[in-house]
Amino acid sequence: xxxxxxxxxxxxxxxxxxxxxxxxxxxxxxxxxxxxxxxxxxxxxxxxxxxxxxxxxxxxxxxxxxxxxxxxxxxxxxxxxxxxxxxxxxxxxxxxxxxxxxxxxxxxxxxxxxxxxxxxxxxxxxxxxxxxxxxxxxxxxxxxxxxxxxxxxxxxxxxxxxxxxxxxxxxxxxxxxxxxxxxxxxxxxxxxxxxxxxxxxxxxxxxxxxxxxxxxxxxxxxxxxxxxxxxxxxxxxxxxxxxxxxxxxxxxxxxxxxxxxxxxxxxxxxxxxxxxxxxxxxxxxxxxxx
Amino acid sequence: xxxxxxxxxxxxxxxxxxxxxxxxxxxxxxxxxxxxxxxxxxxxxxxxxxxxxxxxxxxxxxxxxxxxxxxxxxxxxxxxxxxxxxxxxxxxxxxxxxxxxxxxxxxxxxxxxxxxxxxxxxxxxxxxxxxxxxxxxxxxxxxxxxxxxxxxxxxxxxxxxxxxxxxxxxxxxxxxxxxxxxxxxxxxxxxxxxxxxxxxxxxxxxxxxxxxxxxxxxxxxxxxxxxxxxxxxxxxxxxxxxxxxxxxxxxxxxxxxxxxxxxxxxxxxxxxxxxxxxxxxxxxxxxxxxxxxxxxxxxxxxxxxxxxxxxxxxxxxxxxxxxxxxxxxxxxxxxxxxxxxxxxxxxxxxxxxxxxxxxxxxxxxxxxxxxxxxxxxxxxxxxxxxxxxxxxxxxxxxxxxxxxxxxxxxxxxxxxx
Numbered sequence: 001x002x003x004x005x006x007x008x009x010x011x012x013x014x015x016x017x018x019x020x021x022x023x024x025x026x027x028x029x030x031x032x033x034x035x036x037x038x039x040x041x042x043x044x045x046x047x048x049x050x051x052x053x054x055x056x057x058x059x060x061x062x063x064x065x066x067x068x069x070x071x072x073x074x075x076x077x078x079x080x081x082x083x084x085x086x087x088x089x090x091x092x093x094x095x096x097x098x099x100x101x102x103x104x105x106x107x108x109x110x111x112x113x114x115x116x117x118x119x120x121x122x123x124x125x126x127x128x129x130x131x132x133x134x135x136x137x138x139x140x141x142x143x144x145x146x147x148x149x150x151x152x153x154x155x156x157x158x159x160x161x162x163x164x165x166x167x168x169x170x171x172x173x174x175x176x177x178x179x180x181x182x183x184x185x186x187x188x189x190x191x192x193x194x195x196x197x198x199x200x201x202x203x204x205x206x207x208x209x210x211x212x213x214x215x216x217x218x219x220x221x222x223x224x225x226x227x228x229x230x231x232x233x234x235x236x237x238x239x240x241x242x243x244x245x246x247x248x249x250x251x252x253x254x255x256x257x258x259x260x261x262x263x264x265x266x267x268x269x270x271x272x273x274x275x276x277x278x279x280x281x282x283x284x285x286x287x288x289x290x
Numbered sequence: 291x292x293x294x295x296x297x298x299x300x301x302x303x304x305x306x307x308x309x310x311x312x313x314x315x316x317x318x319x320x321x322x323x324x325x326x327x328x329x330x331x332x333x334x335x336x337x338x339x340x341x342x343x344x345x346x347x348x349x350x351x352x353x354x355x356x357x358x359x360x361x362x363x364x365x366x367x368x369x370x371x372x373x374x375x376x377x378x379x380x381x382x383x384x385x386x387x388x389x390x391x392x393x394x395x396x397x398x399x400x401x402x403x404x405x406x407x408x409x410x411x412x413x414x415x416x417x418x419x420x421x422x423x424x425x426x427x428x429x430x431x432x433x434x435x436x437x438x439x440x441x442x443x444x445x446x447x448x449x450x451x452x453x454x455x456x457x458x459x460x461x462x463x464x465x466x467x468x469x470x471x472x473x474x475x476x477x478x479x480x481x482x483x484x485x486x487x488x489x490x491x492x493x494x495x496x497x498x499x500x501x502x503x504x505x506x507x508x509x510x511x512x513x514x515x516x517x518x519x520x521x522x523x524x525x526x527x528x529x530x531x532x533x534x535x536x537x538x539x540x541x542x543x544x545x546x547x548x549x550x551x552x553x554x555x556x557x558x559x560x561x562x563x564x565x566x567x568x569x570x571x572x573x574x575x576x577x578x579x580x581x582x583x584x585x586x587x588x589x590x591x592x593x594x595x596x597x598x599x600x601x602x603x604x605x606x607x608x609x610x611x612x613x614x615x616x617x618x619x620x621x622x623x624x625x626x627x628x629x630x631x632x633x634x635x636x637x638x639x640x641x642x643x644x645x646x647x648x649x650x651x652x653x654x655x656x657x658x659x660x661x662x663x664x665x666x667x668x669x670x671x672x673x674x675x676x677x678x679x680x681x682x683x684x685x686x687x688x689x690x691x692x693x694x695x696x697x698x699x700x701x702x703x704x705x706x707x
Contacts, residue, residue: 045390241682
């Protein structure tokens with residue numbers, strides 16, 4: 001190969017392995033599943049093209065809309081609670097009066113290192129009817145708690161609470177990193193002007209944290225919209241589909257009912273929803289920043 | 291020259307080290323996916339299989355039963371990751387042959403089909419060919435705490451369902467923290483509920499898989515299932531296989547346990563301290579003037595996925611578990627799966643008492659009963675999930691049992707016609 005050609009081709013050859021892997025394991029399956037969404041496919045027998053029938057069926061499928069609705073409202077609850085809790089925790093961890101802050105940071109981050117399945121099993125014991133930890137604690141003060149995972153009103157909240165517990169430390173670390181970038185001089189100046197601690201947080205710290213907040217809100221949103229492990233282990237989507245999420249719906253259609261084309265169509269609709277929400281968040285929070 | 295000497299020496303050492311293995315012949319290693327009591331049973335009967343087949347090693351993997359069903363389906367669809375032999379819940383078996391992912395085992399099962407029931411001869415076939423090996427079956431039984439029964443002046447076995455409800459009220463009257471037995475809501479409640487349909491002799495699908503419409507008999511069974519919780523208040527509403535369920539067994543919160551015969555394995559593990567206190571009886575007869583008919587808790591089928599290469603070894607293992615009388619008896623003694631082999635059922639060892647119970651489970655709960663099987667549910671996961679939704683709504687008080695059945699029937703008609 002002529003020297004000049006070698007020099008021109010070299011960078012492309014060096015990055016080629018990445019694109020090969022990317023194409024094979026990421027872009028390829030995405031394109032393939034999009035094509036499968038226009039077929040009826042049971043797995044082993046060849047897929048049969050059926051046009052838009054899967055998407056039409058989705059529009060008429062009550063359970064899909066239940067799953068989508070559950071996912072959206074559990075996502076809103078989770079994003080709000082997780083970001084509030086993480087930010088509050090970060091502010092406490094950043095407080096000058098806090099001792100042993102490294103110990104606390106580690107302790108709050110630890111739940112993130114536990115497998116999601118293990119966390120769900122632990123919370124199954126915590127929430128278990130009248131024998132669970134919460135029930136026992138409430139019984140001490142004479143309160144009869146609900147059947148957390150069997151009541152359609154409390155089951156989704158129980159799952160959101162579990163997820164907040166597990167991820168709070170992780171996002172608190174991100175907020176904590178953001179807090180280090182807030183100008184100390186600005187805060188000091190505000191205090192000298194007579195601002196209370198809450199006013200300093202509200203008018204100096206929080207505005208400075210907007211980029212970090214946007215990052216955390218987008219991350220928590222995407223993670224919440226893909227919620228699967230907790231409802232699958234704790235409630236299997238029940239009671240009465242109260243905790244059925246969009247990803248669970250896709251799993252049921254694809255891996256339990258073996259309707260892979262239909263599952264692919266549902267997954268694409270979910271992807272569009274996630275993309276739309278992410279764009280809306282970016283525009284809204286970006287607009288506020290301007 | 292020196293390099294050649296080193297290479298030659300290395301090659302000789304390599305071949306010399308390998309020689310004994312080649313001289314002995316290769317061992318085929320196969321994987322077998324099963325769960326809990328079946329893993330225990332397989333471990334117990336495996337040594338004899340190894341003696342008969344020293345060239346086959348079986349790796350027995352204990353997985354969650356629901357996961358196995360899904361994993362095998364996906365593995366068949368993708369062509370990779372399937373075990374050499376898998377255990378499938380019988381009620382879900384019809385989903386598998388149409389995928390084309392199971393090995394046709396007709397030539398290995400047909401010659402011995404006289405040794406298992408006519409029902410299985412139909413259920414394990416697809417287009418007239420066998421795609422699964424009969425393995426074990428489960429009969430719906432009632433385990434009960436003899437001490438709690440005696441305390442309340444209840445004499446077992448309780449023959450009819452009405453008598454059972456009456457006994458339940460005596461249990462509750464004596465201690466409001468105790469219940470007669472458990473009832474499960476949700477999708478996992480569908481399996482136990484089927485036992486009630488079967489005890490009542492009710493189908494809800496025709497043999498061709500069509501929905502039986504305006505099925506008042508089935509609606510009545512669902513009402514009974516509801517009433518024993520919400521009206522008669524004799525049953526503990528607890529989701530099957532949850533911590534609350536196990537604690538209820540262990541602490542005596544339930545005086546009886548509705549289960550399949552495999553439930554003895556669960557009692558031995560969850561309530562080991564109560565050995566000797568638990569007994570077993572048949573599921574009560576639905577009507578006083580009705581036949582001595584009980585339902586079943588399904589059975590299991592051995593399948594060989596087509597994608598793997600070790601077909602010969604897999605077939606030997608599956609055939610051993612399915613047809614060898616010693617293996618079938620061993621599975622009963624160690625995992626409490628009722629043999630599908632009729633010859634094994636006639637073996638006198640079936641009548642031996644189980645140490646935990648101090649009685650023969652086979653004699654007390656199976657013999658003398660007709661086992662009723664509902665017509666095949668073609669698409670078990672979908673039906674299970676839909677019934678689970680209706681059970682949840684019914685027990686939450688959002689629907690009457692009649693409305694729950696009507697809605698379930700309507701959903702099934704939309705799906706299957």
